[in-house]
Structures are given as structure tokens and as C-alpha cells.
Amino acid sequence: MTRTLVVFARAPQLGRVKTRLARGIGMSAALAFYRRRLADLLHHVARDGRWRTVLAVTPGGAAATSRLWPRKLARHPQGAGDLGRRMGRVFRTFPPGQVCIIGADIPEITRARIWRAFRALGSADVVFGPAVDGGYWLIGAHRGRHLDLFADVRWSTRHALADTRANLKRRRVALIDRLADIDDAAAYRRWRRKTG
Numbered sequence: 426m427t428r429t430l431v432v433f434a435r436a437p438q439l440g441r442v443k444t445r446l447a448r449g450i451g452m453s454a455a456l457a458f459y460r461r462r463l464a465d466l467l468h469h470v471a472r473d474g475r476w477r478t479v480l481a482v483t484p485g486g487a488a489a490t491s492r493l494w495p496r497k498l499a500r501h502p503q504g505a506g507d508l509g510r511r512m513g514r515v516f517r518t519f520p521p522g523q524v525c526i527i528g529a530d531i532p533e534i535t536r537a538r539i540w541r542a543f544r545a546l547g548s549a550d551v552v553f554g555p556a557v558d559g560g561y562w563l564i565g566a567h568r569g570r571h572l573d574l575f576a577d578v579r580w581s582t583r584h585a586l587a588d589t590r591a592n593l594k595r596r597r598v599a600l601i602d603r604l605a606d607i608d609d610a611a612a613y614r615r616w617r618r619k620t621g
Contacts, residue, residue, distance in 0.1 A: 449610020
């Protein structure tokens with residue numbers, strides 16, 4: 426069974442990442458947070474032999490900029506469109522097998538949690554890692570199926586997971602760990618208190 430972990434990442438450039446967080450803690454601090462989280466995540470997940478790790482990068486031209494990314498990781502542009510169109514493109518075009526997509530900035534992502542998602546796809550059609558804010562930090566499915574997953578999803582709202590699930594009538598859905606995304610200053614402060 427081929428398993429592919431796709432990390433959705435934005436080029437780590439000042440003023441272009443974590444813009445809601447930057448409004449509360451400043452652009453430089455938000456960029457530093459994003460760079461650190463992305464580097465830590467890739468260091469941990471890319472070495473796991475149970476899956477192949479691929480970066481899906483935006484903006485698309487940044488995929489070719491080797492100094493921004495680890496050299497050994499395959500990189501692909503996310504392409505145009507909203508988040509649903511970009512994720513849908515992954516499920517349509519990547520090699521056959523199980524595909525899980527994650528964001529680059531959720532501090533509590535671990536290899537064990539990712540493996541739990543891949544294992545859930547053994548009996549489920551789609552797996553989600555719910556986020557505390559009503560979205561999700563992971564979505565997994567079998568490549569080529571569920572091409573209508575992202576119709577009419579209200580992205581960046583508390584409805585994103587519910588809207589996506591509404592597109593999955595008669596499909597087996599699995600949920601794994603609920604994690605916090607660090608999107609604003611309040612979430613950042615909670616995370617800092619928790620981690621010391």
C-alpha cells in the first residue's frame with residue numbers, strides 16, 4: 426500500500442505567513458513561529474519510512490526555490506484556487522494509495538497521530554483530524570476518490586469540518602485527535618503557556 430503525506434506549506438516570507446497571528450504578535454514573531462514549526466514538523470515526519478512525505482507549496486513559484494525547503498523532499502506547487510480546490514487537486518493527481526494532507530503549523534502533530542490517520546483509512550473512506558476551532562488539521566482519503574469533498578465549504582470558519590462532512594453522505598468517516606491550530610494571538614499565548 427502506497428501512503429503519501431502531503432504537507433501544505435506557504436513560503437516562509439515576512440508578511441505572507443500567519444497574517445492573523447501577525448496582527449497580534451507582530452510579523453517577525455509570526456514568521457519566526459511559522460519557520461520553527463515548519464522545520465520541526467518536516468524534521469520529524471519526513472524521516473518516517475511508513476509514508477512518503479511531499480511538500481505542496483504556495484505560491485507555486487516558491488516550490489522551485491531550494492533554499493526555502495529541505496533538498497531531499499519532493500515539492501509541488503499547490504496551484505490556483507481556494508483551499509478546497511488545492512486539496513482536491515492532490516486527491517486527483519497524486520499516485521494511487523492513501524493520501525493524508527496536513528498543515529505546516531500545528532505544534533502537536535506527531536508521527537503517531539499521522540500513523541493513526543493512515544491506519545484509520547484501512548476501514549474508513551475519509552479520516553479527519555479535527556481542529557479546536559471547527560476546522561481540521563488533517564484530512565485523509567484514497568487518491569482518486571471523493572472528488573466532491575470540498576464543495577461549498579466555508580473555509581477559515583468554525584463550519585469547515587461540518588461542511589466537509591456534509592459532502593460525505595454514505596461514506597465511512599473516522600476522526601482522530603482534536604488539536605489546536607495557532608491562528609491568532611490568544612491561541613499562541615495558550616500554546617506558549619502550555620509548552621513553557
